[in-house]
Structures are given as structure tokens and as C-alpha cells.
Amino acid sequence: MRDGAKEREEHPEGETRRRGGARPRPDADHGPPRRPARTVTPRRRPPPQRGARGKLARAVGLIATLVLLGVGVAVVLTLTREGEPGAQETFAAEPTATPKPAAKDRKAKGPSRPQLTNAQRESRAAAVAQMRSQGYEPVAIATYKPRQTLRVLIGRPKASSTGVRGRRAFFFVREQYIGTDAASPSLRLKVAGQRGSEVTLAYTRYAAGDKPCCPSDGTVKVRFAMGDGRLQPLDPIPPMASRLPPA
Numbered sequence: 001m002r003d004g005a006k007e008r009e010e011h012p013e014g015e016t017r018r019r020g021g022a023r024p025r026p027d028a029d030h031g032p033p034r035r036p037a038r039t040v041t042p043r044r045r046p047p048p049q050r051g052a053r054g055k056l057a058r059a060v061g062l063i064a065t066l067v068l069l070g071v072g073v074a075v076v077l078t079l080t081r082e083g084e085p086g087a088q089e090t091f092a093a094e095p096t097a098t099p100k101p102a103a104k105d106r107k108a109k110g111p112s113r114p115q116l117t118n119a120q121r122e123s124r125a126a127a128v129a130q131m132r133s134q135g136y137e138p139v140a141i142a143t144y145k146p147r148q149t150l151r152v153l154i155g156r157p158k159a160s161s162t163g164v165r166g167r168r169a170f171f172f173v174r175e176q177y178i179g180t181d182a183a184s185p186s187l188r189l190k191v192a193g194q195r196g197s198e199v200t201l202a203y204t205r206y207a208a209g210d211k212p213c214c215p216s217d218g219t220v221k222v223r224f225a226m227g228d229g230r231l232q233p234l235d236p237i238p239p240m241a242s243r244l245p246p247a
Contacts, residue, residue, distance in 0.1 A: 120146035123175045130177045131155045131170050139167065149173060149197045150226060154189060166244060169201055171224065171231050178231050181224065186243035188215060198225045198234075205242040212245040 116124070124144050131138060136155030138144075144153050151172040157165065166185025171178050181189075181201060188204030201224065205217035223234040 116146060126175060127151065127153055127170070127172050127177070130172075132158070134170075136168065136170070143191045143194075144172075145194060148194065150194070150199055150224070152191060152194065152199045152201075152224075154191060157185075169199075169224075171199070173226060178226075181222075181233070182237055182240075182243075184240045184243070186238075187212065187245060188243075192221050198223055200224070203238045203243055205238050206245045207242075208246060210245055215245070217242060 123146050124141060127144055128138055128141065131153055134155075135158055137158055139154040139156055141153070144151050151174070153170045153172075154167055155170055156167050166187045167189040168185045169181035169189065169191075171180065186203055187206075190202050191199065192202040193200040200221055202219050202221050204215045204219045206215045207217040210216050220238050221235070222237050224231060225234055226232070
């Protein structure tokens with residue numbers, strides 16, 4: 001008993017703990033020290049990319065922006081066109097083009113001209129030489145048909161000729177020269193047609209007071225053919241006064 005009382009006197013806290021059943025509240029001066037509050041450091045953003053990667057990223061971003069702008073413009077134009085009156089009718093009126101066969105294209109262009117033989121070229125060259133010997137140049141050598149019996153070339157005076165004006169028709173039976181259409185030239189003369197042994201010429205006539213540029217008396221066609229071994233007009237040839245402009 002004395003030992004228990006002595007122990008209570010030396011350790012009064014133990015008795016109190018046993019009586020209350022609760023731990024005594026430690027004072028502020030006792031117990032382990034508290035840890036200081038932890039400071040949160042803000043995260044830093046990564047620095048912008050530099051060098052080749054940064055340039056590539058900027059280029060890709062720029063291209064993507066341009067693509068989006070282009071798509072937006074296309075959409076706006078499409079919506080605007082659809083809203084216009086008559087736009088659908090215009091599109092419907094345009095059929096899809098289909099390629100035509102090559103045979104039809106050749107037919108539309110017309111038959112190709114047959115190639116001349118060496119003998120035919122020589123015959124045409126001799127006719128041109130005959131015309132030039134008389135001071136005339138051919139207006140077009142295409143009027144000379146070496147496959148026909150009666151052939152013709154329209155000639156105009158050479159540039160060196162002085163005082164000569166007008167055109168003349170030079171006729172040939174095969175390779176032989178047989179003469180001209182008239183004794184005097186005509187200012188407006190051309191080949192209107194030819195077949196086999198017949199050639200048709202067209203004369204444009206002048207009326208009194210007409211200027212050289214502007215004949216007003218119409219056009220007359222005259223047929224020529226071989227008869228009795230010589231060239232003959234089958235229709236009247238206009239007089240020289242109507243085939244040349246008034247002086």
C-alpha cells in the first residue's frame with residue numbers, strides 16, 4: 001500500500017490517465033516539430049521550337065490555314081452561284097462533250113487533195129512559165145487542174161510591168177497553150193467553176209461613175225470550151241468598158 005501511494009506521488013500523470021482513460025493533450029512546447037508548408041513551383045511552358053522543326057511547324061500551319069481559306073471561298077462561291085436565278089438552267093444546257101470518231105472528222109474537213117505526179121507538176125510549171133513570158137504572174141496555181149483536158153490559170157501583171165492593169169485567163173489544152181479569154185484584161189476576174197473540157201469565168205462589171213474599189217453592175221458568168229479546134233466562149237463576154245473602171 002505504501003509502495004502504491006509513493007508511486008502515485010512520484011507519477012501523478014499515471015493516475016490521471018487511469019482515471020480519465022484519455023491521453024493528456026500535449027502542450028505546444030512538446031511533441032515533434034511540424035513540417036513547413038511546401039511551396040508549389042509553377043510549371044514553365046516549353047520554349048518555342050527553333051531550328052528546322054520550328055520552321056517546318058510554321059510552314060505546315062500556314063499551309064493548313066491557306067487550305068481552309070480556299071475551302072471557305074469555294075463554298076461561298078458555290079452557294080452564291082446556286083442562289084443566282086437561271087444558274088441551274090445554264091448548267092443543264094451544257095451537255096458533256098463526247099469525242100467524235102476520226103472518220104467523221106476527216107469527212108467534215110473534206111476530202112484531201114490527191115498528190116500530183118512528177119509529170120503533172122512539170123506540166124503546171126510549163127504553164128506558169130508561159131504566163132510569165134507574157135508579163136503575168138499566177139494569182140493562184142490551184143486553179144490549174146492537170147487531170148482535166150481544158151486547164152486555166154488567172155494571171156495578173158508583174159510588179160515590174162508599167163501601165164498594165166487587170167487580169168487575164170490563160171487557157172491550155174493539156175500541156176499546149178491555146179490563148180486568153182479576151183483581147184483586153186479585166187480588173188475583177190476569177191474562176192467560177194470547171195469540169196472536164198469546160199471552164200466558167202466570173203466577170204464583175206463596172207457602171208458609169210464607179211470607183212475601182214467598188215463595182216456596182218453585178219457579176220456575169222461566161223463558159224469557155226473547145227470548138228472547131230479553138231477556144232470559144234459559150235456566153236457573151238462583157239465589153240471592155242464594163243470590165244475596167246471608168247477612166
